[in-house]
Amino acid sequence: MNGKLRIRVFAHSLVSDWNHGNAHFLRGLSRALVRLGHQVRSYEELGAWSLANLIRQEGETAIEAVDDFRRIYSELDIHFYKNDATLEGFLEEELKEVDLVLIHEWNDPSVANKVLAFKEKYGFKALFHDTHHRAYTRPGEILKFHLHKVDGVLAFGEAIRRIYADGFGVPRVWTFHEAADAEVFAPRREKQETDVLWIGNWGDDERTRELMEFLLQPASALQGRRIVAYGVRYPENALEQLRQSGIEYRGYLPNLKAPQVYSRSALTLHVPRRQYANGLSGIPTIRVFEALACGTPLVCSPWTDTENMFRPGQDYLCVPDGPSMRAAIEGLLGDDAARAQLGVSGRETIEKHHTCGHRAEQLLGIYEECA
Secondary structure (H helix, E strand, O other), rough: OOOOOOOEEOOOOOOOOOOOOOOHHHHHHHHHHHHOOOOOEEEOOOOOOOHHHHHHHHOHHHHHHHEEEEOOOOEEEEEEEEEEOHHHHHHHHHOOOOOOOEOOOOHHHHHHHHHHHHHHHOOEEEEEEEOOOOOHHOOHHHOOOOHHHHEEEEEEOOHHHHHHHHHHHOOOEOOOOEOOOOOOOOOOOOOOOEEEEEEHHHHOOOOHHHHHHHHHHHHHHHOOOOEEOOOOOOOOHHHHHHOOOOEEEOOOOHHHHHHHHHHHHEEEEEOOEEEHHHOOOOOOOOHHHHHHHHOEEEEEEEEEEEEOOOOOOOOEEEOHHHHHHHHHHHHOOOOHHHHHHHHHHHHHHHHOOOOOHHHHHHHHHHHHHOO
């Protein structure tokens, strides 16, 4: 593409990743676009939920997490707005002479729709970016957005793309998977301190049964192994279950610390929310990309790669049930060569197909189609 694009990104947050995995990919995508020579500016609401909770819940860790983000992603230009009477005037100034506006689905629909109201006046292209299962589980929430005004939708899996195209009647929808920032998420030489690693939020009972079967029960049977869990929004009963299973809970892990933690673990687990194991089968969430990018052996609970993004059995292992998970963990912990092979293969697939640089190039191609 010739010429520099002026790109504006409206996201819930790039500064905070507290219970906000969308920040991971959006940070890397934005920086990849900057490094391709484009002008990228991001906007987030002052006082937004994720950053507010990060500061309220995590104390000194919150300050360190924000400082690390500012240092590692120093190229990013982030502006804050107030969702009040000043918003319309703010948007009027910011959206002049813009080529492309990317609106992530975790924005307030009223904000997104005010952005889209300027589209005809200023002539920019607008793409709606969906990286969640709400189109499948709570479609009414998505239909609050003025989708008839966007130039297209970026859906983070083929199953979501079909919902927008066939269910919502959006004429132009592209499958636009997440990806790893392969510069930040890369293999490191670290002393191993953990046998099994789980990174994930307990959340809204979307995978409680799955965590019992594929994390807690295998952990209980793995005597003498050091198993560690990171994440937020764990209720007290969940914390007690972790303790009873012999799992050490370490709380919030800033995402930019994750590569170091991955590299210190012999292997890591992926337990997708049940939506991604049934109706939305084929959509890998961001943790898959990041773990593989770090070269960490990955074992998954049931998940079908219907879009052929990876090489099951070569890039990662997938098991059908809890006993199989225990057996796979024990087998890998006793086989250094097998773990090394998984790590190398996973990283290789990320480098070939699934970096933020790949997605930036895809996004520019989509913009050219729209323009």
